[in-house]
Amino acid sequence: MNYEWQMPRDPFADDPNDPASFLDEDEQAPPLSEDERALLSQELDLVRRFRTVLTPHGINGIFFYCDDCDEQHFYDWDIMEGNMLATLAGELAPVHEPSAQPNPNAYVPWDYCLGYLDGLNAQLR
Template identity: 45%
Template structure:
């Protein structure tokens, strides 16, 4: 049995355990920012053949390859329920089809910087991904 076997639905622990506390305003803002960035990443990277994001799982200490739609669904579930459930990973994913969040963010920054450089007015036109 793998950690992704889930014949009975998502495993959120026993029914006796209380649900997780709601996200704080700051946590919700962070998840909303992540959703917005994910859409930018997908818009830029999907046409190049990238299928999604690779994330390191602290529970099983393995990489999980998460496609764009599933990553979006996970973030929305986090907003709605304060946690995400288990999901079936892609069957034999090609690691070359997935990038890390940091890579996607750097790629988006590079595209934005190139667009700003090529802007005829020479003015900066917007913020980069993860600009704090």
């Protein structure tokens, strides 16, 4: 699914002094060890399961608290999956912007998602 229509216009579009033009285009993603690749594959599977079970309940993704900026960062399921797929493919994660005004009630922490799946699995036993 593509949500680019929800994104604000790039403030540097058509600007010859775009700060991104100073980035090294040949920057490569660091290679993953086999253990890192296996862990990331497991987390990708979890993100897909989270989306399947939580989206019907109005949960759009995950938030993380950032110690550097002292704010919460919100990531839609598609952004999480895209970043993980890029990393597994040996690419840098694509540049993205979060929603301009995300609804904080539509995002939950990673541990909440894990607990929700654990609860569902306990019901099935």
